Amino acid sequence: MKKLITVLIYSLSFCSLAQSIEKPNVLFIISDDLTTTAVSSYENSAGHTPNIDKLASEGTRYTRAYCQYPVCGPSRASMMTGYYPHGSETFGYVSGRENVGPDRLMWPQLFKENGYYTARVSKIFHMGVPGDIEKGSDGTDDPDSWTERFNSQGPEWTAEGESELVQGNPFGLLPKRGGNVMTIVKADGDDLVHADGKTAEKASELIRAHKDKPFFLAVGLVRPHVPFVAPKSYFDPYPYEEVVLPPKVVGDWDDMPDRAINYVTTKNAQMSEEQEKKAIAAYYASVSYMDAQVGKVLQTLEEEGLADNTIVIFTSDHGFHLGEHGFWMKVSLKEESVRVPLIIKVPGKKAQVCDSFVELLDLYPTISELAGIHPPDYIQGENIAPTLDDPSHEVRDMAFSVHVWNGGHSFLLRHSKWAFIQYDEDGGSGMELFDMEYDAKQFNNLAYHPAYREVVIELKQKMEDKLKEIRANDLNVK
Template sequence: MPLLTNRWRPLLPVALLLLIPGISAAEEEPIVKNVLYVIADDLKASVLGCYGHPLCETPNIDRLAEHGTRFTRAYCQAPVCAPSRPSIMFGRYGRRNIDHAKHKSFPQVLKENGWYSARVSKIYHMRVPGDIVEGTNGGDHAASWTERFNSPGKEESTPGLYQCLNINDIKRDLDDRQGARTKNRAYVAVIDESDGSDQPDAKTAAKAIELLREHKDEPFVLAVGFVRPHYPHVAPEPYFGRYPIEKIRMPKRLADDWDDIPRSGISSSNSQANGLARYPDNQKRMWSAYEASVSFMDDQLGKVLAELDRLGLRDSTAVIFTSDHGYHLGEHDFWQKANLHEEATRVPLIVSIPGLRPGVSDAPVELVDLYPTVMQLVGLDVPKQCHGKSLLPILENHDATTRDYAFSYDGRRKMPTQFAIRGKRWAYMQYPDGEELYDMQRDPEQFTNLAGDASHASVLDQCRSKLAEKKKIMLGQ
């Protein structure tokens, strides 16, 4: 029998615990009894108050960061929803490397060990707005859950002021709005004329609260998926009112910015291609709508966290908050995701563990690291399938590191052809038609590609070598 109770076990580092007689890696008592995993959709780290944004209001995420560990260099493995989400859940690089016959998701493992496991809304891939409007499961993994719940909504058909900003179509008429599978759906915002209680994220928060109340007395893993700020950017009018375009400051852009970027590295969703170049004020409205959606989502998260506190569950629950990938809002004249630059690959990651002190980590980490982290927190062995590394050493010591570089890849193909690594100083991208190298200390906005600079040849060789190691893991070599 272990000698420590759950009350005191979180206060001691794992290394010390393993020196105590009677406690082994497999037998140590778990740090937590419950896991609340929250994932936002298309949320870039740099828009949040706790990550330094001067305008966007995210008090609940910020408060969670004050009580947990905020990772400043967390990166998704694929800057696209469909491959990123199963990568997180199965702890593996690449869709082709996930075999449901032999690999298990982390909620599935917990469920098979007696935990109640539930998802609310989008955890694996769902088409937004398609599956949200239809109330369907999308690309879910049923074996992960004891129960699963969807949060349908009207999305672009929400009554209110509709704006398709790249074609400057602004109206209240419900006819001919850009929705699922339409060309311009990514540039749609709707100022909801109601109080927002019928929005998908409001329904998700309400169901999560209901499940917390029902299962508070048993071990649970509750996965809560908020669909905002994924397009269409829908939120009640007061949220839009916080962000008038007069307050919006667009990202710095250079006239010759694309000259040193390989063709493959230039986003197809750019201001010239999508039409936003014709409407400078609408570019600011894109920011306004995105920030309104973020603040609305933040308020829904706040309701769930408040209930966790009210039920007295915070002392036994690990809270993980992240996003599936980042997002471009005019940086380099790029919009949306699906490329390997910083705004698309960097994600917010906040992990709050009872008994562990809060702080900030600048260590490069990956979203596949969440799976082994959860396994260690609950006292289970980490499956060999995991490509990630547990974050527990960093959670216990914010100066610790577990890897030199974080790995990302183009997720639009089952066999990626574009790859990136990100360390504390260097960001490197590799394409079939070229490379990019950025000194993130001197050039955090990635304007000067150093890949062709002979004085950086040794750094380039080191990055190529590190990337080759990651590709071998991904390809199973």
């Protein structure tokens, strides 16, 4: 009964919104590899993200938002196609178009088909960072989604400035290295030397040029993805000597299955404690640089008088480990890697915090409905718009995320009480169970404790049911 009342209230509210805002604009901003633990409006006062924080103070901030795959390509493909990774069998660095086919509408493509100017600036579908950014290339984009598309070329790790490699450099002999590694560059020059500064400038230009007709503008910011490159001034507030490292627990890995050990660790990256601190400080600096670019785009929206007619979304494709459990970067199904910041600001809606579980997959149907466009029936996300009126509304009772790595499929069910991770569909490569009420940092694996046998059985069944539900779609995916 409560859910029915909530839906009725939302329906009346939506009708009122649709009447007052004819074809609202959509500004979708996505950061790359951003963990909630580096955003000060979430849980880290050591970070400095005033522009994201301001947006959070004006919109709905979701505390339990989860990606569907903790790697850039598959996460973005899921979000933009509207299918879970196992719904379309899309696990690689692709747009997802190959598997959903030419007749399925991507999220921005739906808006394009409904009279919107759609544009992307920089990384929305997958781009290799730093490779595609250095070349200024499209990556594995979906051209059918956009009226126009723009790339933001930047020097990345080759930028001039003080540099240091803190991964795989135990003696500190290499000043920097290209590729997907933690190279730090305290760069010379200003914001516009780098890709994100160029992205903010182009996004602002497009807002001004298209303010008289409805637009769907997707703005992809590549920081804080490695390499950690930003103008030197952004590093000044973060002296590495003052960084507090995550707690180290003796025997932390002893109760982890082999597949739970991340692909980059303090151990295999041969990082000293000093290098760990430098990596975290550089990550925060990269986040601050990215946040400044968010501020520039939002300021342009205000200056052009569009804030009252624009839905704004800010999120990331997945999280990032900063030394928790000795893990670095993404890929794992632990909390720091799969949980993401998510803020949605809708004109006329009050600022609030929502604790319901939501997934990045839910953005497609939600934003479409808010714009008065009925999303395709075949997509797999949930409409979370009722939470904009009632933050206590429960969209989901748990979140689902997956990963395919090291020869097997891994699965996460994140319940309010439990985080359950299963390696392989039968759990044959191991399981993890964490009591998130008493062990939020996930140090004690209860999966093999006799007292939790019934909990594991129940969650394994829920996992099986979820996968059956995901695969039961008209793509005929096995």
